[in-house]
Amino acid sequence: MTRSWPVTLLSGTLFGAGLALGGMVDPARVRGFLDIFGDWDPTLAFVMGGAVIVMAIAWRIQARMAQPLIGATFALPDRTDLTPRLIGGAALFGTGWGIASLCPGPGFAALAIEPAKAAAFVVAMLGGMLIVRLFEPQR
Amino acid sequence: MLPGFPDAAPLAGLLGGVLIGLAAALMLLGAGRIAGVSGIAARAFGISGDGTPRSGAWAFVLGLPIGAMLIAWGPGGIQASFVGYVPLIVAGLLVGIGTRIGSGCTSGHGVCGVSRLSQRSLVATVTFMAAGIATVAIMNAFGLEVLS
Incomplete structure (x- = not known):
């Protein structure tokens, strides 16, 4: 099987x-987006919009492909059920996002910008993931 | 640049978004996977057992700061201000717990799922956006100034 890491390394670097x-590594800018009742900064909407448009095209291409360029099969989520877990988890995530104005991608990316503070966020985040795993070892 | 919003950077935002979209498209069409950072990170650090091969997960996570560094070296540089260590750690815990329970974050649900019109991702994205907006509004109402 062909190795996927050169592709994922390039993807992560582009990401x-x-x-x-797009300014998403700056929590002040993300906070400006979430602060809709204050001095609102719509930049994040442009970032999301640009990314979603490109990906919408990619999904159209994917629908016509039998397999990815590397690897035998597509491994994609196929669940459609709306569960309390999904909504509760998203609410917890959003609360953390609001407190620090950082989500997982910018957290890792910020390691190159403000290493100590980004590392504090990333380590705590991995700790939170581990807590879920410890309470739900089957997942 | 954007009338009414002197601090907004719509062009840089759009360009950044297109790069993120290309990155996610490469992950999808190249490796056959969703570019969801929380799931890939969980896989890289051995917290999740399934997903992209572990070397691929590590390479993706490593790429994130490399990409940011390349932009920081560029003409515009990067300016960023972060909250203090206590809110960073509280937020990190909530983000880690929430993304595992809710099966994704801004990238997996917000970009990959929304662009696929996944019902689950649309609901998750509306939920975490609303929670983020409410959290910032509440912090502002109580005068919690966390950004340095």
């Missing part, structure tokens, strides 16, 4: 560059 270029 980190996009986050930085």
